[in-house]
Amino acid sequence: MVSIVSVAKAAGVSNKTVSRVINGEPHVTEDTRERVEKAIRDLGYIPNMAARQIRSSRSNTFGIITDYVSTTPYSVDIVRGIQDWANTHGKSILMANTGGLPEREAEIWKMFQSHRIDGVLYVTMYHRVVDPEAGDVSIPTVMINCRPQTSELLPSVEPDDFQGARDLTRYLLERGHRRIGYIRLNPILLGAELRLDAFRRTVKEFGLAESDLSIRLGMEGPVGAEENYVFAAATEMLQQKDRPTAIMSGNDEMAIQIYIAALTLGLRIPQDVSIVGFDDFRTVSLALKPELTTAALPYYDLGFQGAEWLNGVISEEKVRASRRVVSCKLVERTSVRAL
Amino acid sequence: MVSIVSVAKAAGVSNKTVSRVINGEPHVTEDTRERVEKAIRDLGYIPNMAARQIRSSRSNTFGIITDYVSTTPYSVDIVRGIQDWANTHGKSILMANTGGLPEREAEIWKMFQSHRIDGVLYVTMYHRVVDPEAGDVSIPTVMINCRPQTSELLPSVEPDDFQGARDLTRYLLERGHRRIGYIRLNPILLGAELRLDAFRRTVKEFGLAESDLSIRLGMEGPVGAEENYVFAAATEMLQQKDRPTAIMSGNDEMAIQIYIAALTLGLRIPQDVSIVGFDDFRTVSLALKPELTTAALPYYDLGFQGAEWLNGVISEEKVRASRRVVSCKLVERTSVRAL
DNA sequence: CATAAAAATGTCGACGTTGTCATTCGCTTG
DNA sequence: CAAGCGAATGACAACGTCGACATTTTTATG
Structure with missing residues (x-):
C-alpha cells in the first residue's frame, strides 16, 4: 500500500x-x-489510521456497546443517528454487542481500549437503568436510552417517556374520554414506569378517580423472555360492563393484540373503542388499520445527540454528569375518535 | 498508557x-x-491494536456496510450474527451505513481502507441485487442478504426465499386449501419475486389452475417510500364470492393488515380464513392472535455464516464467487386450520 | 567430556505518520 | 542594502509492536 x-x-x-x-x-x-x-x-x-493513532494519540473512533439479546427493532435508529453524526464529523464506529452478558461486556471494554477508542456510547434496547463498567476506566462515555445508577458520573440522553404518555393521556381526555384502560409494558423497564406514572398523574390532575381507570399488566419478566398477557388483558377489559372508551397501550407492539382483541369481540376501532400506542414503530403503527395514534420514541435523535455530546465530553475532558431528555412527539393518526 | x-x-x-x-x-x-x-x-x-496493525499488517477488523434508510427491524439479526461470530474469533467490527446513498458508500470504502480492515461484509435491509463498489478494490468481500450483479466475482449468502415459500404453499395444500390468495411484497425485491415464483410453481405442480389463485400486489415503490395496498387488497379478496380459504402474505408485517381486514369483515382466523406470513419477525408473528404460521428468515445465520466465510476468504486469499442459500424454516403456529 | 541440536531469550530495525524544532526563503521596513 | 519577522519547508525522532535474525542457554547423544 x-x-x-x-x-x-x-x-x-x-x-x-x-x-x-x-x-x-x-x-x-x-x-x-x-x-x-x-x-x-x-x-x-x-x-493509515493506525499510524495516526500511534503518533498522535487520536483514533477518531467511537465505540458503541449494545445489549441486543434478540431481534430488536426499536433502537436500530439510535445506531443510525450515531452513524449519521459520525459520518459528517469524520469519526469511525466500532461496534460490539454484549448480548446481555456481563462477562462479554468486560471483554468489549478491553477490546475498545486496545483500539484506543476516543469514547463509548452505551446503548440499550429498552429504556432502563444500567450499571456499566465504565467506572473502572476513564474512557469518556455517554449513556443512550439508559440511565446509570446514581453513583456513576455519566451523562445520559434518554427519551421523555413521561411527557409522551402525559401528552397522549391529555389527548384522550381532551377528546372526551373518561373511562380509559391502560395496559402496562414490562414493569422492569424504566420506560414502563414513567409512562404509567404519567398516565396516573395526568388523569388525577384532570380530576378523574382511580375507579374510572382500568390498569392491567401486559407483560413481565426478563427482557427477551417476557410473559405476555396483552391479548387476554385487552379481551377482559373490553368485556367489562363499563368497558373503557379508550385504551392506552404500553407500546405499539402490544397495540396489535389490543386491536385484534377488539375486532374479535366485534368492536370497531375507533368508533367503539379508541386505541393509542407508544413508540411509533412504523412497521406496526402504520400497518394497523386504522393507523395508530402514538407518541414517537426519538431514537434517531437520541443517537445523534448522544454522539454529539460524547464528542463534546472528549474534547473538554470534563465529565458533566447530567441527563438530557428528548421529547416523544405525539403522532396523531386515525385510531382515536372524539366522544 | x-x-x-x-x-x-x-x-x-x-x-x-x-x-x-x-x-x-x-x-x-x-x-x-x-x-x-x-x-x-x-x-x-x-x-495497542494500531501498533500491531502497522507492524504486522493485520487489523483483525471486519467492516460492515449497511444500507439502512429507515427503521429496519428485519436485518438487525444479521449484524448480531456477525458480531457473535466476531466476538468468539477475536475480530472487531467497524460499522458504517450508506443510508442508501452511493456517494457515502465510496467514502465508506475509503474509510475502511484507512483502517486497513481485513474484509467487508456488505449487508442489505432487504434481499435484493446490488452493485457494490468492491470491484474497484481488492478487499475481500462477502455479500449478505444480497446478490452481486453477475459481472462481479463476489461470494454471497442469501436466504432461500423460494424454499420457504414453497414449504408454506405445500403446508396449505396439505391441509386441504385449494383457493389460496397471495398478497405480494414489493416487486423490486428479489425476495418478493422468489416467494411468488415458488408459490406459483408449487400450486402448479400440485395441479391447481391459475384460476384457483388470487394474486394481488400488496406494496410497491422505492424502499422506504412504498405505496401500501395490503389492507385494501385483503378486504377486496375476502369479499370475493369465492373467497380464498387461505391467504399467503408477502411478509409478516403485511399479515397485520390482512388479519385486521379479515376481523373487520367478521371473519374468524383460522376458522374462516387461514393466514400465513413470511419472515417470522417475532414482534409481529407472536403479537398476532392467533399466532402466525410463517417461514423464518434466517438472519442470524446469514450473519454468522457470512462472517465465517469472509474469514475463510481472507485467509485463503482466493475469491471463489458462489452463492450460499440458507433455508427458511417453516414455523407452525395457530393461524392455519385444516379443511 | 565434547559436540550438536533444540529451546529460550534478546537485539534491532521496520511499519506509517506526525510532533517538535531547525532551517531556509520571501517580504517588509528603516 | 541590511536586518528582522513571518511564512514555508524540511529533518528527525517518537509512538508501540513484532518480524527477522542473532545470541545464549539447555538438553541430548556419542
Missing part, C-alpha cells in the same frame, strides 16, 4: 509537507499543495 | 518476550510466562 513516503517523493517535497496537506494545515503554498494532491490522486494514497 | 516496554522492565525480560507471551508463541518457559503475566496484570497493560 502507498505511504506518505511515496507521495512525498512523487511530489518532490518532504513527508511532513504531505502530512500538512492531507491534514489541511496552514503554511503550504498553493503550488505545493496542488503538486501534493496530484501525487495523492495518481498514487491512490489513503492515510 | 502502559506499553510493552514497561511490562518488559517490570518482568525483567525483553520486549520481544512480552510479545511472545501475549501472542501465545512457543518457546517461553513457565516461569518467564508467569512473571510476564503478573507484570501485565499489575500494570494493566492492554495491547
Whole structure:
C-alpha cells in the first residue's frame, strides 16, 4: 500500500509537507499543495489510521456497546443517528454487542481500549437503568436510552417517556374520554414506569378517580423472555360492563393484540373503542388499520445527540454528569375518535 | 498508557518476550510466562491494536456496510450474527451505513481502507441485487442478504426465499386449501419475486389452475417510500364470492393488515380464513392472535455464516464467487386450520 | 567430556505518520 | 542594502509492536 513516503517523493517535497496537506494545515503554498494532491490522486494514497493513532494519540473512533439479546427493532435508529453524526464529523464506529452478558461486556471494554477508542456510547434496547463498567476506566462515555445508577458520573440522553404518555393521556381526555384502560409494558423497564406514572398523574390532575381507570399488566419478566398477557388483558377489559372508551397501550407492539382483541369481540376501532400506542414503530403503527395514534420514541435523535455530546465530553475532558431528555412527539393518526 | 516496554522492565525480560507471551508463541518457559503475566496484570497493560496493525499488517477488523434508510427491524439479526461470530474469533467490527446513498458508500470504502480492515461484509435491509463498489478494490468481500450483479466475482449468502415459500404453499395444500390468495411484497425485491415464483410453481405442480389463485400486489415503490395496498387488497379478496380459504402474505408485517381486514369483515382466523406470513419477525408473528404460521428468515445465520466465510476468504486469499442459500424454516403456529 | 541440536531469550530495525524544532526563503521596513 | 519577522519547508525522532535474525542457554547423544 502507498505511504506518505511515496507521495512525498512523487511530489518532490518532504513527508511532513504531505502530512500538512492531507491534514489541511496552514503554511503550504498553493503550488505545493496542488503538486501534493496530484501525487495523492495518481498514487491512490489513503492515510493509515493506525499510524495516526500511534503518533498522535487520536483514533477518531467511537465505540458503541449494545445489549441486543434478540431481534430488536426499536433502537436500530439510535445506531443510525450515531452513524449519521459520525459520518459528517469524520469519526469511525466500532461496534460490539454484549448480548446481555456481563462477562462479554468486560471483554468489549478491553477490546475498545486496545483500539484506543476516543469514547463509548452505551446503548440499550429498552429504556432502563444500567450499571456499566465504565467506572473502572476513564474512557469518556455517554449513556443512550439508559440511565446509570446514581453513583456513576455519566451523562445520559434518554427519551421523555413521561411527557409522551402525559401528552397522549391529555389527548384522550381532551377528546372526551373518561373511562380509559391502560395496559402496562414490562414493569422492569424504566420506560414502563414513567409512562404509567404519567398516565396516573395526568388523569388525577384532570380530576378523574382511580375507579374510572382500568390498569392491567401486559407483560413481565426478563427482557427477551417476557410473559405476555396483552391479548387476554385487552379481551377482559373490553368485556367489562363499563368497558373503557379508550385504551392506552404500553407500546405499539402490544397495540396489535389490543386491536385484534377488539375486532374479535366485534368492536370497531375507533368508533367503539379508541386505541393509542407508544413508540411509533412504523412497521406496526402504520400497518394497523386504522393507523395508530402514538407518541414517537426519538431514537434517531437520541443517537445523534448522544454522539454529539460524547464528542463534546472528549474534547473538554470534563465529565458533566447530567441527563438530557428528548421529547416523544405525539403522532396523531386515525385510531382515536372524539366522544 | 502502559506499553510493552514497561511490562518488559517490570518482568525483567525483553520486549520481544512480552510479545511472545501475549501472542501465545512457543518457546517461553513457565516461569518467564508467569512473571510476564503478573507484570501485565499489575500494570494493566492492554495491547495497542494500531501498533500491531502497522507492524504486522493485520487489523483483525471486519467492516460492515449497511444500507439502512429507515427503521429496519428485519436485518438487525444479521449484524448480531456477525458480531457473535466476531466476538468468539477475536475480530472487531467497524460499522458504517450508506443510508442508501452511493456517494457515502465510496467514502465508506475509503474509510475502511484507512483502517486497513481485513474484509467487508456488505449487508442489505432487504434481499435484493446490488452493485457494490468492491470491484474497484481488492478487499475481500462477502455479500449478505444480497446478490452481486453477475459481472462481479463476489461470494454471497442469501436466504432461500423460494424454499420457504414453497414449504408454506405445500403446508396449505396439505391441509386441504385449494383457493389460496397471495398478497405480494414489493416487486423490486428479489425476495418478493422468489416467494411468488415458488408459490406459483408449487400450486402448479400440485395441479391447481391459475384460476384457483388470487394474486394481488400488496406494496410497491422505492424502499422506504412504498405505496401500501395490503389492507385494501385483503378486504377486496375476502369479499370475493369465492373467497380464498387461505391467504399467503408477502411478509409478516403485511399479515397485520390482512388479519385486521379479515376481523373487520367478521371473519374468524383460522376458522374462516387461514393466514400465513413470511419472515417470522417475532414482534409481529407472536403479537398476532392467533399466532402466525410463517417461514423464518434466517438472519442470524446469514450473519454468522457470512462472517465465517469472509474469514475463510481472507485467509485463503482466493475469491471463489458462489452463492450460499440458507433455508427458511417453516414455523407452525395457530393461524392455519385444516379443511 | 565434547559436540550438536533444540529451546529460550534478546537485539534491532521496520511499519506509517506526525510532533517538535531547525532551517531556509520571501517580504517588509528603516 | 541590511536586518528582522513571518511564512514555508524540511529533518528527525517518537509512538508501540513484532518480524527477522542473532545470541545464549539447555538438553541430548556419542
